Amino acid sequence: MHPVKIAIASVLKPLKDPRSYYKFALSLRETNKYQINIIGFYSKKETDEELIKFHPLFYKKRNSFARLNVSIRLLKLLRKIRPKSLIVTTYELLPAALLGKCIFRYKLVYDIQENYALNFRLNNSKHILTKQLGSLLIKFIEFSSRPFTDHFIFAEKCYVTEFPKIKNHTVLENKYQGPKINSSRPFKLGPSKLxxxxxxxxxxxxxxxxxxxxxxxxxxxxxxxxxxxxxxxxxxxxxxxxxxxxxxxxxxxxxxxxxxxxxxxxxxxxxxxxxxxxxxxxxxxxxxxxxxxxxxxxxxxxxxxxxxxxxxxxxxxxxxxxxxxxxxxxxxxxxxxxxxxxxxxxxxxxxxxxHWLQEKQSFLQVIEHLFTKDQKLY
CATH class of the missing domain: 3.40.50.2000 (Glycogen Phosphorylase B;)
Structure with missing residues (x-):
């Protein structure tokens, strides 16, 4: 039986992002059920691993005009990968992800890592009109995509109240995933060489x-x-x-x-x-x-x-x-x-x-449920 292909896509997050790679991808790989394809920012070449492939999407400066082409680049990658599920981590990729869903017929998950509309409105470096228009555009993109998104992941508990209209969600906080510390000894700090x-x-x-x-x-x-x-x-x-x-x-x-x-x-x-x-x-x-x-x-x-x-x-x-x-x-x-x-x-x-261990089981259940609730995968 071939592993089910899953893609995780971002624009400015590195290919080995703490959440996409260390939390999502490594958790999925442990099951031996999935082939994970991470799409993200190219800061350095990453070597493919067992059941994990890396696909650079963007490598220019964040304000580069090349960023306008990321949606086209994403669709090309999706055509190559043909995932059964796509996890998108930014509103910027939602329009392309929805178009791809119509073409390639995958399950779409939106991992809301930030309240992007609120962030844009509070950005002190932008003109007030730019902030208002940008915030409205983000809200429009997220609202329009909501009926076509199979599931939402909230990176923060507060998003439950900030996005009250979203009911099909699971909260998966950004807890620690990495080497464990065995020491449980209490300690004090001194003023020397702190x-x-x-x-x-x-x-x-x-x-x-x-x-x-x-x-x-x-x-x-x-x-x-x-x-x-x-x-x-x-x-x-x-x-x-x-x-x-x-x-x-x-x-x-x-x-x-x-x-x-x-x-x-x-x-x-x-x-x-x-x-x-x-x-x-x-x-x-x-x-x-x-x-x-x-x-x-x-x-x-x-x-x-x-x-x-x-x-x-x-x-x-x-x-x-x-x-x-x-x-x-x-x-x-x-x-x-x-x-x-x-x-x-x-x-x-x-x-x-x-520790992420507490969130991992919930995440795996979300992914498993995507495929069990519709055995035909469309």
Whole structure:
């Protein structure tokens, strides 16, 4: 019996994206029932693996005119792959995915990783009219495709209330999928040679510059401390701003890239970090969510500093894992340091709820149900 072909498509996510590859693809491969085809951003050549094939879709700068051709490129790839199911991770590919569904007759799943319309409306870098029109266009695309989408996946619990009209959904949060940490020992941190980490996507709204400015002041109080910056800054103007700020500061080690950073590099950076910075600004499109980095910190037993947020505070307190910090304030460094150095981190039981294992079975059931509820596959 041949494995069922499934495709997972994005535009700007790397081929080995933490969600598409590490969570979805590897979970599917474990069943030996599926051949997974990952379609995404080409940052480097990826070698095909057992039951997993990689198909580059886009490799230019995010604002390149070549991005207009991704829908045509997707349809060409779908004609080649002939999947029985397509998981789309961005609204941008929905029109082509719907056309492909009519032609190739596959099951369509929309993995909603962001509230894209809300994000666009809150984007400070765009003109107010552009924001309104862009947000309306995204809503129109998502609304028009809804009747033809077989199932929806929500990456955040808050999307249940943000998309109340969508009933055929499953919540699969961005929990940690990677090497397990066996150590369950509680630990304390001392003021000597404290290594901080800022990683992932670097953006104004994620508080990346707030974190750098905050750490500059912290370092004056604790000159042995260091900060490693390992991230993808997609907006060129902000990337330039970050690079200018970090120059000639030996206590900062930085890799600030125009391309996504591989998940392997991110996980490796966690190993040498004592404390991770989660400086997200508390906007309407961020505060209701649980950052994937927070789950990573919990699963890897890493201490973290986070912007004040009731949901995040609840998780941090449950496992004695983190401390709330106002990254836009240049005060109270002595109190913050006292909290860091007096706290016993992770003195509770294992953090099983932070692991993808809890979500994996639900995901596999979603995919299985797509094919069992209609044995003919159209």
């Amino acid at each position: 290594n901080f980490l800022l990683c992932g996507t670097l953006a104004e709204i994620y508080g990346s510059m707030d974190a750098l400015l905050w750490f500059d002041h912290f370092h004056r109080h604790f000159p042995d401390s260091t900060l490693k910056i390992l991230g993808h800054a997609p907006l060129e103007s902000f990337r330039t701003k970050l690079l200018q700020h970090v120059q000639n500061k030996p206590y900062l080690e930085f890799t600030i890239s125009s391309d996504p950073i591989s998940y392997e590099e991110i996980l490796e950076a966690y190993q040498s970090a004592d404390m991770v910075l989660l400086p997200y600004r508390q906007t309407k499109n961020i505060s209701p969510k649980i950052p994937s980095k927070l789950y990573e910190c919990l699963a890897l037993k890493k201490a973290f500093l986070f912007s004040p947020n009731a949901k995040w505070q609840s998780l941090a307190e449950k496992y004695n894992a983190g401390i709330a910090v106002d990254f836009k304030s240049n005060k109270n460094y002595d109190l913050i340091a006292k909290s860091i150095f007096s706290k016993v981190f992770y003195d509770n039981s294992s953090v099983s709820e932070a």
